[in-house]
Amino acid sequence: MDKMTGSAMGEDTIGAIQEGIRNIAAEMLEAGEVHVFIGYEEGTLPLRTTPAFLTRPEDAVRLVWGPSCENNLAVYLPKFKGTVGVIVKGCDVRTLVNLILENQISRDKVKIVGVPCRGIIDRDRVGKALGIDRIIKKAKATEHNLMLEGDGFDVKLEFQDVLAPSCEVCRYPVPVLCDVLIGDESMARDRKDPEAGYLEVEQFAKLRPDERFSYFAQQIEGCIQCYACRQACPLCYCPECFVDRQSPKWISRWRGLSDKILFHLGRVLHVAGRCVDCGACRRACPAGVDLRLLTKNMEKVVKESFQYESGLDIGGLPLLATYEREDPDDFIL
């Protein structure tokens, strides 16, 4: 089966990046620089890749690169004891920076292999563009297109139309921190201004409070409290999450909407000032719950109130571990 990976793309950028990744992985494992190398390999379905944990240099040929390499691999890092090599996109590395900042991993225990990112696809958007109940048998990506084949169809989609929403407004497609950058910066997408990312949030904020509430309530209604969003987020690393606590029991799984709302508000607050809009939580959700507006709005609030942007610097202190005397206080009686 021809899956969507760099190998299908001939000599172009994505193919070159894939080669680069394989070489560097093999080199690092060969030299014993890393105990494990984490990258992507082909998944069992077209348009899917799956995380690969390599320990032998000869396995490096399994690694692939392409716009379906969507997982944020930083999520696995706190689980490893030895030195780990990891492939990161622009957003992934910012979560990694946060992990270093929050003392979850140490900088010298991780070899960061950065990829100048062109964006990843959003499978919901692919599904929409294709129409439901069409099973993709073959997928192929080129620089600007996505070719999909199945029983009775053979379509060519514009990559722009199926790009993940976070990527559309990405400000840091080139990793802000890495040991090795595959290729060069010119291979990445163009940087977007922060304002572009907030348009949607601003538009939404203009709705009446009741409308906003019912939008969110409707999204959250669908939540089955599987907590896959939490699992997928590299920043949700607490050994005991508040949703799992028995005493106090913050959240119950049989109480319905109110408890689900509490979970999501709690989650958004816990990633506030840390979330980098990598989109892993949304992609992980089996129920299609989309609360990106909430996290995006938090990002905007943090930027405007504290002039802070998450995941850019391994020095300093996390947002909520420090303060300024001049922080906003006009809301305090």
Add this chain to the structure above:
Amino acid sequence: MLDRDTHIEAFSTMSSPQAVTPVQSCADLPDKDCVVLRAEAPENREPKIVAFLCNWCSYAGADLAGTGRIQYPANVRVIRVPCSGRVDPLMILRCLQRGADGVLVSGCHPGDCHYIAGNYLARRKFVLLDELLDFFGIEKGRVHFSWVSAAEGEKFADVVKQVTETVKALGKPTKLVR
């Protein structure tokens, strides 16, 4: 052991409109640490406001208001906390979820925190919570923050008056209540 909901039902029908005892610890309920705030009179509904008061300032401020015999609405149910920095935004959400009409968090003035920076750190969290609730579509005015020192009995009374009025005007909460 009584079923949780039956217990709450029984409790709310027991309370008369005047003698509302809205804060009852429910030690024999499955959720040991919860506080039931469901007692409710149909008419003449008086809002119930949970006030988290810092031990070192606002709690003493409330005490001063009491000893000074300053009148303020009896709608607040005080929970004493060691510092405003102790107040986890989840505690505020939990109050709203369990039927509180409003929540007030009050601590020492900036610079006066017993633990030096607790209130500064709390302030950041409150900015986030405030904005989050607003964006989510929960009425502005359910959750309030204030700085009240141990010497400000008057101010405490004023804050409580202001908060009570705002919360009363919002009517019965529906959005987060479980």
